[in-house]
Amino acid sequence: MAETTASRDTTTLHARDLDAAITGIEDRLAAWAADTGTALAALSGKVTGTAVDKLIRPVVEDLVRTPDGYVAGAGFLANAGLLGPERSYIAWWQGQELEHVDALANFSPNSISRHVKSEWFRIPVETGQAHVTGPYVDFLCTDEYVLTFTHPVFCRADGPVVGIVGMDVTVQRLERGAMPALRRIGERATLVNPDGRAIVSAAPDIAAGDLAAAAEGCSVHPVGRTFRIWSGATAL
Amino acid sequence: MLLTPQGASRSLAAVFTPIKSRGLVDEVCGRIEQAVETGLPNETELAAALGVSAVTAREALAQLRTAGIIRTARGRSGGSFIADDVLPSRERALDQLRELTRLQISDLGLHYQAIAAACAGVAARRSDAADMATLRYFIPTAEEDPLHWRLALSEFLLEVAAIARSARLARELIRLQADLGTLTLLPCTDSGYRGRTTGLLKEVADAIGAHQQAAAEAAVKALVAATTDWLLTEQSKRY
Numbered sequence: 001m002a003e004t005t006a007s008r009d010t011t012t013l014h015a016r017d018l019d020a021a022i023t024g025i026e027d028r029l030a031a032w033a034a035d036t037g038t039a040l041a042a043l044s045g046k047v048t049g050t051a052v053d054k055l056i057r058p059v060v061e062d063l064v065r066t067p068d069g070y071v072a073g074a075g076f077l078a079n080a081g082l083l084g085p086e087r088s089y090i091a092w093w094q095g096q097e098l099e100h101v102d103a104l105a106n107f108s109p110n111s112i113s114r115h116v117k118s119e120w121f122r123i124p125v126e127t128g129q130a131h132v133t134g135p136y137v138d139f140l141c142t143d144e145y146v147l148t149f150t151h152p153v154f155c156r157a158d159g160p161v162v163g164i165v166g167m168d169v170t171v172q173r174l175e176r177g178a179m180p181a182l183r184r185i186g187e188r189a190t191l192v193n194p195d196g197r198a199i200v201s202a203a204p205d206i207a208a209g210d211l212a213a214a215a216e217g218c219s220v221h222p223v224g225r226t227f228r229i230w231s232g233a234t235a236l
Numbered sequence: 237m238l239l240t241p242q243g244a245s246r247s248l249a250a251v252f253t254p255i256k257s258r259g260l261v262d263e264v265c266g267r268i269e270q271a272v273e274t275g276l277p278n279e280t281e282l283a284a285a286l287g288v289s290a291v292t293a294r295e296a297l298a299q300l301r302t303a304g305i306i307r308t309a310r311g312r313s314g315g316s317f318i319a320d321d322v323l324p325s326r327e328r329a330l331d332q333l334r335e336l337t338r339l340q341i342s343d344l345g346l347h348y349q350a351i352a353a354a355c356a357g358v359a360a361r362r363s364d365a366a367d368m369a370t371l372r373y374f375i376p377t378a379e380e381d382p383l384h385w386r387l388a389l390s391e392f393l394l395e396v397a398a399i400a401r402s403a404r405l406a407r408e409l410i411r412l413q414a415d416l417g418t419l420t421l422l423p424c425t426d427s428g429y430r431g432r433t434t435g436l437l438k439e440v441a442d443a444i445g446a447h448q449q450a451a452a453e454a455a456v457k458a459l460v461a462a463t464t465d466w467l468l469t470e471q472s473k474r475y
Contacts, residue, residue, distance in 0.1 A: 100285070135401070137397070139398070144403050145401060195364065209362055210362060
């Protein structure tokens with residue numbers, strides 16, 4: 001795929017819009033994680049489920065009700081040790097109506113283990129780094145095809161991970177935001193995750209969820225911490 | 237939120253999403269009945285979790301107590317518990333089978349085959365190495381108990397839907413599994429069925445891993461047919 005320098009510059013410009021949108025989500029999440037850590041530290045060891053709910057819910061409300069926002073659901077999952085030894089706690093809401101997600105899990109060790117063992121919790125806790133899970137079909141919350149952005153929460157800079165904050169972004173919403181830029185970049189431009197799995201593609205034969213490959217000679221643009229745009233992609 | 241092979245049942249998780257409207261007490265009763273595999277929180281906790289009033293939660297618990305589905309113990313270690321005889325059992329499953337006609341069983345089987353085959357076909361196109369490790373985790377050994385087997389089979393097919401990455405197909409599969417109810421426990425009590433099925437589960441996984449769409453569809457259809465055939469054979473014994 002031969003491209004002139006001029007078209008590469010235009011491509012970079014359009015890719016930058018999408019990068020700004022995803023980076024915006026990641027930055028907002030990082031800021032929320034920092035605020036949550038500070039607020040939890042201020043509770044000085046007396047952390048209860050009710051206190052966590054009070055802290056998290058207003059932020060989720062703000063996130064999911066932002067006009068043209070990307071966030072379909074968001075919340076917090078406590079690591080063992082914050083509310084008690086061997087105890088976790090989920091404070092997660094989704095949708096305009098702020099549905100409380102899987103709140104009964106807080107009364108059942110078996111149910112909470114589902115969340116604690118999931119990729120979106122385990123990886124930020126183990127690495128101390130932000131992580132994006134998916135896209136995957138979310139059987140627990142939205143029943144939609146989603147990406148879950150998660151970030152570890154620390155009460156002290158050198159302390160343990162006390163929990164994670166996370167945001168669910170549906171592929172549908174991302175598609176509406178990404179398609180104008182992808183169309184301008186090229187008719188086979190594709191937004192992919194680090195595994196090379198398509199999230200949104202302008203090509204008719206590449207659907208969200210398909211594995212794709214970068215076409216020879218195509219340009220590659222970073223989007224957020226881990227995604228890429230390939231100016232041309234082929235279906236595998 | 238993503239599930240892992242080590243986690244508990246996914247279909248059970250759907251039970252714990254808050255309720256919209258429609259006959260609140262009935263809806264709460266339904267949720268509690270579906271939650272039989274876990275314990276129950278108290279009225280106040282239940283009300284908060286489901287987003288209904290304590291009065292509604294209490295009324296639903298009372299209704300279930302009258303129906304003999306839960307029993308309530310008082311005192312220090314008290315609380316509401318699911319009555320032992322309503323846990324998925326062979327007797328309850330046989331009752332359910334007796335209420336169905338052969339036409340209903342075979343039609344349900346056809347629908348289940350169509351959805352499962354569609355999932356398997358797309359999964360064969362989209363699978364990666366991590367998907368395959370998760371899928372194979374759900375293949376039980378023939379020695380495991382029937383309740384474990386029933387859960388593993390349902391989780392295996394849900395994982396196929398997860399690998400297909402189609403939200404609509406996944407939702408349809410969950411709905412079909414709810415329609416089948418405890419019926420699927422019956423064949424799992426038969427060691428011959430468990431042996432045959434282990435082979436079929438491996439065939440499905442191999443085909444999906446090898447990106448062989450037609451083979452994956454055929455194997456998953458055979459898997460569903462094994463269940464339907466077993467149920468039809470059992471049902472015919474009534475006559």
